Amino acid sequence: MQNPFRDTAWACRPAPAAVTDFHRSLPGYAPTRLAALPALARAAGISRLYAKQESNRLGLPAFKALGASWAIHRALHEHRPAGPVTIVTATDGNHGRAVAHFARAFGHRATIYVPDGVSAFAVEAIRGEGGEVVHVPGDYDTAVRAAAEAPGGLLVQDTAWAGYEEIPAWIVDGYSTLFAEIDEQLDGEPDLVLVPTGVGSLLQAALTHYRSRPGAVRVVSVEPATAACVRASVAAGRPVTVATATTNMAGLNCGTVSALAWPYIRAGLDACVTVDDGAAAAAGRELAAHGVDAGPCGAAPLAALDVLRAGALLPPDATVVLLVTEGSAAAGA
16 A cells, blocks of 8 residues: 655654764674565566664674663663663563563563463563563553553563653664665665564664665565554554454564654655465465565565565665564474
């Protein structure tokens, strides 16, 4: 679906350069791979296709490490606790694991709230990073409310609402390192970037990157058909909460768009695509056959490429980047 509210004159400020410098200072930092996929490009009828593979990011199997590490760093700097604190968040999996990982790395505790539908593997992975896990009956939005109401903790949540914007903004800034790396790895700008989308924080980071400078990079969101809050919001012209259902794209199973992301989405997003579980699973197998490790969330952009091709929305000379946001280890595959 094309975004009828796209404003080609709209621009925003870039993310702080200090973010990438911080990530480069962390033990184990290395740019993740930008994999060329010439055979899949030919099959899609386009010039070049790349996968930004986030299957090993700072020792974790997903891009969420970037946002969690920077936001926790900034939050601790601002609050300057006298001793260990408990960092709190809600998660569908990868964000909570990253928060637990960096809370422990920086000498603190973590309590992670998880909704129904989060796999036992994801729960154990969070516990393996030292996080205490609290199950909340209900959906992701219910778990977010529970985390926000938890007493005595420092909330590091990757979605925003009225009165809670600062830390989610730092999480979005943290993702900017991913796009700075693409700039360094790619010869020229892509024509199209496909972004797996839950509440929209990574999508906001992509829009911040490409709308803060001249250029005509098209940015397209990719959501599960059963949890397409961005698509519903774009169609309505305002944030809309949708009912969600279980999906193998658990990290994208979100019913409400981030309030912080919404202005960027409304003005800067080019189009929305939804994919079903079967298509995401098949795309994961296809990527694996071409040497790219992807969980269902990370594979969703390749499934979306098929939708765009069917709709004749891919020019033959296009250079496309898929954000493969998680490896198979993130989903327990």
